[in-house]
Amino acid sequence: MATTVLGHEQTLPAHGAKTGLWSWITTVDHKRIGILYGATAFFFFLLGGLEALLIRIQLAKPDNNFLSPEAYNQLFTMHGTSMIFLAIMPLSAMFFNFMIPLQIGARDVAFPRLNAFSYWVFLLGGLYLNVSWLFGAAPDAGWFGYANLTSKQFSPGLNVDFWVIGLQILGVSSLAAAVNFFTTVLNLRAPGMRLMWMPIFTWMSFITQILLLLAFPVITVALILLMFDRFFGTGFYVPAAGGDPLLWQHLFWIFGHPEVYILILPAFGIISEVLPVFSRKPLFGYAAMVFSGIFIAFLGFGVWSHHMFATGMGPIADTYFSLATMLIAIPTGVKIFNWLGTIWGGSLQYKTPLYFALGFIAMFIIGGLSGVMHASPPADLQQTDTYFIVAHFHYVMFGGSIFGLTAGAYYWWPKIFGRMLDEGLGKLHFWLMLIGFNLTFFPMHIVGLLGMPRRTYTYPAALGFDTLNLVETVGAFILMVAFLVFIYNVIKTTRGPRNAPADPWNGATLEWSIPSPPPEWNFGQTPQVHSRDPLWETKRARGGPLPEPSPGTGAGIHIPNPSYWPVVSAIGVTAIFASLMMAHKTGYWGVIVAVSILFFGLYNWLFEKGYSEFTTEH
Amino acid sequence: MSDHAPALETSTGLDSRKLAIWTFIGSECLFFATLISNYLVHKQQWLTGPGPFPHEVWTDPATGKVLEPIIEIPLVTVGTALLLFSSLFIVLALYGAQKGRRGMLLGWLGATILCGLFFVGMQVYEFTHFVHKGLTLQRNMFGASFFVLTGFHGTHVTIGVIWLITMFILALRKQLPSTRSLNLEIAALYWHFVDVVWVVIFPVVYLIK
Numbered sequence: 001m002a003t004t005v006l007g008h009e010q011t012l013p014a015h016g017a018k019t020g021l022w023s024w025i026t027t028v029d030h031k032r033i034g035i036l037y038g039a040t041a042f043f044f045f046l047l048g049g050l051e052a053l054l055i056r057i058q059l060a061k062p063d064n065n066f067l068s069p070e071a072y073n074q075l076f077t078m079h080g081t082s083m084i085f086l087a088i089m090p091l092s093a094m095f096f097n098f099m100i101p102l103q104i105g106a107r108d109v110a111f112p113r114l115n116a117f118s119y120w121v122f123l124l125g126g127l128y129l130n131v132s133w134l135f136g137a138a139p140d141a142g143w144f145g146y147a148n149l150t151s152k153q154f155s156p157g158l159n160v161d162f163w164v165i166g167l168q169i170l171g172v173s174s175l176a177a178a179v180n181f182f183t184t185v186l187n188l189r190a191p192g193m194r195l196m197w198m199p200i201f202t203w204m205s206f207i208t209q210i211l212l213l214l215a216f217p218v219i220t221v222a223l224i225l226l227m228f229d230r231f232f233g234t235g236f237y238v239p240a241a242g243g244d245p246l247l248w249q250h251l252f253w254i255f256g257h258p259e260v261y262i263l264i265l266p267a268f269g270i271i272s273e274v275l276p277v278f279s280r281k282p283l284f285g286y287a288a289m290v291f292s293g294i295f296i297a298f299l300g301f302g303v304w305s306h307h308m309f310a311t312g313m314g315p316i317a318d319t320y321f322s323l324a325t326m327l328i329a330i331p332t333g334v335k336i337f338n339w340l341g342t343i344w345g346g347s348l349q350y351k352t353p354l355y356f357a358l359g360f361i362a363m364f365i366i367g368g369l370s371g372v373m374h375a376s377p378p379a380d381l382q383q384t385d386t387y388f389i390v391a392h393f394h395y396v397m398f399g400g401s402i403f404g405l406t407a408g409a410y411y412w413w414p415k416i417f418g419r420m421l422d423e424g425l426g427k428l429h430f431w432l433m434l435i436g437f438n439l440t441f442f443p444m445h446i447v448g449l450l451g452m453p454r455r456t457y458t459y460p461a462a463l464g465f466d467t468l469n470l471v472e473t474v475g476a477f478i479l480m481v482a483f484l485v486f487i488y489n490v491i492k493t494t495r496g497p498r499n500a501p502a503d504p505w506n507g508a509t510l511e512w513s514i515p516s517p518p519p520e521w522n523f524g525q526t527p528q529v530h531s532r533d534p535l536w537e538t539k540r541a542r543g544g545p546l547p548e549p550s551p552g553t554g555a556g557i558h559i560p561n562p563s564y565w566p567v568v569s570a571i572g573v574t575a576i577f578a579s580l581m582m583a584h585k586t587g588y589w590g591v592i593v594a595v596s597i598l599f600f601g602l603y604n605w606l607f608e609k610g611y612s613e614f615t616t617e618h
Numbered sequence: 619m620s621d622h623a624p625a626l627e628t629s630t631g632l633d634s635r636k637l638a639i640w641t642f643i644g645s646e647c648l649f650f651a652t653l654i655s656n657y658l659v660h661k662q663q664w665l666t667g668p669g670p671f672p673h674e675v676w677t678d679p680a681t682g683k684v685l686e687p688i689i690e691i692p693l694v695t696v697g698t699a700l701l702l703f704s705s706l707f708i709v710l711a712l713y714g715a716q717k718g719r720r721g722m723l724l725g726w727l728g729a730t731i732l733c734g735l736f737f738v739g740m741q742v743y744e745f746t747h748f749v750h751k752g753l754t755l756q757r758n759m760f761g762a763s764f765f766v767l768t769g770f771h772g773t774h775v776t777i778g779v780i781w782l783i784t785m786f787i788l789a790l791r792k793q794l795p796s797t798r799s800l801n802l803e804i805a806a807l808y809w810h811f812v813d814v815v816w817v818v819i820f821p822v823v824y825l826i827k
Contacts, residue, residue, distance in 0.1 A: 110634040175645060183638045187628040213641060217649035225656065225766065232755055234762035236656070242759040247659060251652065613801075614793050 018520075026562035028112035029520060033119050034098030035416065040123055041090035047130070048082035049483065051075045053476055056440075060473040062461035072457035073140035074159070078129070080143030081163065084263065085170050086126045088401045092266035093122075095408055096181055096205050098416055102511035102518065103199040105190025105527040110183040112560045113605060118177035120570030125169030128574060132162035139163030142455065144256070145226070147237030147248035152230050158581075161230065164223050165577045171216050171223075172573050178212035181205065190510070192529035196290065199509045200283055203290050204269030207297045208262050214301070215258035222251035231584060246311060253304035261300045263397060265293060267404025268335060271357045274407050275339055277505050278354035279346025282533055285338040292331035292338075299328050309377040310384045318377045325375035332368055336361065351505070352426030356407035359434050363399025367392055370445065385455075388448025394441040406433070406486075414500030418517040425489040432482035439475025443468035502549050508533035515551045521559055524552030565605035572598025639804045643811045650771070650815050654822060657767045660759040672753075672760055673827050688753050690744075691824055697740035698820050701775075704733035705813045708782075708806045715799035720789065727786050727802075730809070734779040741772045764823065771819055774812045781805050 027033060055075050058067040067075065097115065101108055109115050132138040137158040141149040150160045185206045189198065198206075225236040226248070235241020237248050276283045283289060305313060305321040313321075339361055348354065370392040374380040383389055406429075413421050447465050459465050503512040510527055511518075513535050531537045539546060575597055579590030607615045628634055672688040707730040714722030745765070748754075753761045785802050788794045794802065 110638065179638050179641045179645070182641050183634050186630055187632065187634045187637055189629040193629070213645040214648050217645055217647075218652050221649060221652035221656065224770075228755070228762065228766060234755055234766075235759065236660070236762060243660070247656070613798055614788065 023562065025567055026116075026564045028108075028116050028560050028563055028566070030097050030101050030108050030112065030115060031416070031518060031520075031522075033115050034094050034096075036119050037090050037097055037122070038094035038416075040119075040126065041087050041094060044082050044086035044126055044130075045091065046483070048079050048087050049480065051079040051082065053480060055079065056473040056476040058457060059459070059469050061470065062459055062463075062466055064458055067457060069457045070140065073142075073455075074133075074138035076455060077139045077142050077163070078133075081129065081139060081167075082126075083397070084143060084259070085167065086129070088263045088397065088405070089174065090122055091405045092205075092208070092263070092401075093118075093177060095201070095266060095270065095405075095412070096177070096208075099412065099511060100181060100184060100202055100205055101188070102415075102514070102522060103202045103509050104185065104188060104193060105510045105523060105529065106184065106188035107522050107557070108560060109180055110187055111180050113563050113566045113608075113611070114176055114180050116563070117566035117570055118173045118180065120567050121169060121173035121176070121573055124570055124574040125166055125173060128169055128578065129162060129166035132159065132166075135162075137162060139166075144252060145248075146252075147226070147245035148239075150226060150230075150248075151238055152233075153238075160226075161581050164226055164230065165581045168220065168223050168227075169574055169577050171220050174212050175216050178209045178216070182209040182213065185209070190527045190529050196287065197529060197532045200272040200286065200289055201266070201269035204265045204272070204293050207293050208265045211258045211262050211265070211297050211300065215255045215262065218251055219255035219259075222248060222255065225251075227580070231580065246308075249308050249311065250304065253307045254301070256307065257304045258297070258300045260393075260396070261297055263401050264404075265297070267360065267401045267408075268293065270404045270408035270411070271339065271360050272335075272342075273509070274353045274357040274411050275342045276533075277411075277507050278349045278351060278357070279343045280349070280506070281342060281346040282508070282536075283338070284341030284344075285334075286532060288334055289338050292334040295331040296328060299324060299331070303328065306375060306380070309380045322375055322377055326372060329368065329372050329375075336365060336368075349505075351410075352421070352423055352430060353407045353411035353505075355427060355430040356403050356410060359430060360400060360403040360407060363395055363403055363434075363437065367395025367399050370395065383448065385453055386448035387444040387452045387454060390454055391441050391444035391448055394444070398437060398441070403433075411505070412511075414504045415511055415516050415518070417494070418498040418500045418515075419493045419496060420500050420504060421493050422489050425485055425492070429482050429485045429489065432478055432485060436475045436478030436480075436482055440472050440479060441475070443471050443475075503535070503546065506539075506545070508536045510534055513538070513546070513549060515549055519551035519554060521552075521554040521557040524550070524554070524557075561610045563605070563608060563611070565601050565608060569598060569601030569605055572596075572601050633800060635804055636800065636807070639807050643807065646811065646815075650818075653767045653770060654818065657763040657823065660763040672764075685751065688748060688751055689824060690747075693740060694744065694820070694824055697737045698816065700733040701737045701813055701816055704730045704737075705810050707733065708809050712799065712802050712806050715789070715794060715802045716796055718796040720792070723789050723794065723802075724786070727782060727789060731779060731782050731786060734775055734782065734809075738772060738776055738779065741768065741775075745769075767819065768823065771812070771815060774815070778805075778809050778812050782809065 024032065024036065027036075054067065055072065058064050058072060097109070100106075129139070135158055139145075139162055140159045141155055141163065145160070145163060148154055150164075185198070185202060225234075228234040229236050229238065229243075235243040237243050237245050239245065272283055272289060303321055303325045305317060306325045309318060309321075343358075370388070374383045374389065374392065410421055410426055413419070447468050450464055452459060452463070452465050459469075500516040502515050504516075505512070510523075510529075513527065514523060527534065535546075572594060575594035576591060579586070579588075579594045582590060606612060609615050628637075630637065674687050675684060676687070677684050707726045711723050711726035711730060714720070714724075714726060748761075753764075755762055755765050782805060785794065785805055788801075
């Protein structure tokens with residue numbers, strides 16, 4: 001039974017409209033879903049950035065009262081939660097969606113409707129978290145949600161409820177997407193593409209899916225226990241009831257540490273695509289890159305307690321977690337040297353994606369080094385809960401993930417939208433971002449070591465924090481300008497002509513072999529893969545660049561039909577969680593209605609004409 | 619499946635739906651591992667309520683009355699046995715589906731569903747019985763972690779029963795010929811997984827003191 005049934009289109013009417021709102025709501029095309037992910041995540045990224053700017057205004061001078069302590073708590077909690085779950089993860093998902101099928105030579109993902117479902121659940125979960133602002137009850141216990149800050153006793157309001165429920169909804173989206181992409185990468189590779197011939201971005205994304213599959217169930221249970229504590233009066237995290245607040249920290253970081261690799265591995269993959277193309281050299285040490293990625297992911301499950309040195313776990317646990325953490329520097333170092341080996345002696349093409357990729361390497365090294373510093377428990381005890389930690393994780397999350405994702409945006413923009421972004425504005429964006437980023441986050445190392453605590457809404461004058469904090473605020477506004485330049489670039493070039501050729505950068509991977517933007521059916525002919533850099537191989541064999549590919553007519557190619565059942569099911573899932581949160585006020589009828597919506601959506605999904613073997617005529 | 623839909627070869631030779639259910643099961647392992655860990659961490663920690671041990675005779679501190687042990691092994695053992703047998707039954711049902719023997723398919727699938735229903739019913743009875751004996755979700759940490767662990771397992775069994783009933787109706791309507799037996803195979807994989815999880819939970823919760 002070595003087959004996959006995709007339904008068939010011959011007996012069905014033509015595939016609905018290609019434009020308009022309804023076509024976007026019902027789309028199951030991985031490319032359109034990728035664009036939806038990107039646009040939504042960029043919106044949440046701007047929202048998270050706005051929250052950061054408000055925080056920086058508050059901290060610009062000592063004893064400031066621009067924000068109340070309560071508002072400050074809500075802003076830093078929502079900033080962290082949004083940037084991780086609503087910005088960086090879905091921005092990576094945008095590239096998974098758009099690029100993985102193209103890189104492996106597939107027509108779509110394995111389960112196109114499940115893919116749409118993942119997006120809609122993500123959108124609804126993101127909106128759910130942010131609707132809390134309208135209730136004046138945005139989450140305020142930090143993105144890490146430590147017990148017993150989150151207990152009913154200390155957080156009686158709706159704030160933490162919105163956070164718990166919002167994260168549960170987003171977890172459904174991540175898990176559904178992870179099952180889908182794991183299956184897609186393993187099963188839908190073009191004929192001839194061995195695992196060790198896969199593009200490196202696909203490889204790193206594949207490892208990311210494994211991390212998602214294994215890490216998200218743990219946070220799901222941690223959040224379930226918190227839900228029981230808050231909604232049903234259990235005491236899993238309540239010491240007075242026999243529970244243990246540290247259990248939350250363990251469960252959270254068993255998820256939370258793999259999560260940081262979920263955030264960074266896709267960026268590693270993007271950088272590993274950009275550097276070879278703009279150095280005109282194959283990736284140095286491909287196999288070492290793949291295996292160091294796997295090794296990082298594996299170690300990522302064994303180091304969670306380095307987030308918990310301050311809890312006093314004793315010398316044996318401290319020693320183990322310290323050593324295991326330092327071990328991660330080895331595969332990460334392997335990656336960095338391989339990137340350097342890739343550009344070494346290369347014929348560098350100084351285009352915007354290369355700028356961001358090089359910026360990534362430099363910034364990520366700084367973040368990596370400060371990470372090794374607090375792998376040591378004695379050093380960590382000085383640094384924990386200070387701005388030094390804030391500096392560290394912004395160097396890896398912003399200096400790493402965001403620089404990498406931005407490199408990917410400039411690199412793949414022509415493929416996705418068929419238009420080249422302006423090079424001059426792109427480089428301006430880069431320099432503003434590099435300067436603004438370092439002005440914002442480098443001084444945090446210093447104020448952190450001077451003892452400035454995190455998560456505190458203000459600081460007194462005369463502690464030596466004033467000037468550096470003002471510099472940080474100025475830096476944050478430069479970052480804002482950097483992204484306004486990016487937005488201007490997008491608007492300007494969108495008004496211009498469709499000027500992107502199929503292969504503007506002399507790419508090595510299959511996505512550059514088809515027109516920009518790709519036709520709905522991706523590949524007119526299923527590509528045959530004979531090497532690791534298939535497009536370079538083809539160009540070498542031909543002795544020069546390839547002619548512009550024709551998109552073909554798509555005749556005879558099966559394309560999955562649009563479907564609205566993923567949206568209905570996504571509404572059902574969201575409604576189940578929302579009704580649970582409201583159940584103690586409204587009763588349980590809401591849950592019953594919500595479960596009915598989900599079952600209605602799922603059964604219509606499973607037996608949908610054109611997809612299901614059970615209802616499709618033949 | 620050649621008669622009704624264009625089929626694509628997959629890179630692994632494994633059907634994508636089958637690979638996906640295996641992937642999902644892998645992820646679910648972590649879900650139950652975390653719940654079981656939570657139970658093991660908490661089962662000895664109670665400050666109030668039935669104690670000192672759910673397997674032993676205990677004295678209600680409020681009334682001074684001596685009460686029976688909370689946990690009763692015989693009933694759960696029957697439920698466990700039926701759940702284990704249902705894994706065999708669904709293998710026979712799948713064999714029937716693959717060979718196109720509809721009677722065999724319907725009979726064994728029906729038996730599987732009955733076992734599942736008995737198990738869920740057993741759990742509903744057990745939960746209400748425990749509550750009557752004074753063990754509630756809020757009473758102590760044993761109660762909380764017990765109900766959450768076995769409750770989520772019971773929810774998985776319930777979803778499995780609904781899934782199998784759907785398959786049963788399809789089979790009744792002659793819509794589950796041997797060419798579509800993969801649909802039952804996927805449901806069976808999930809059913810086996812739910813059984814295997816119980817094989818861990820049963821000794822951990824009921825047998826080990």
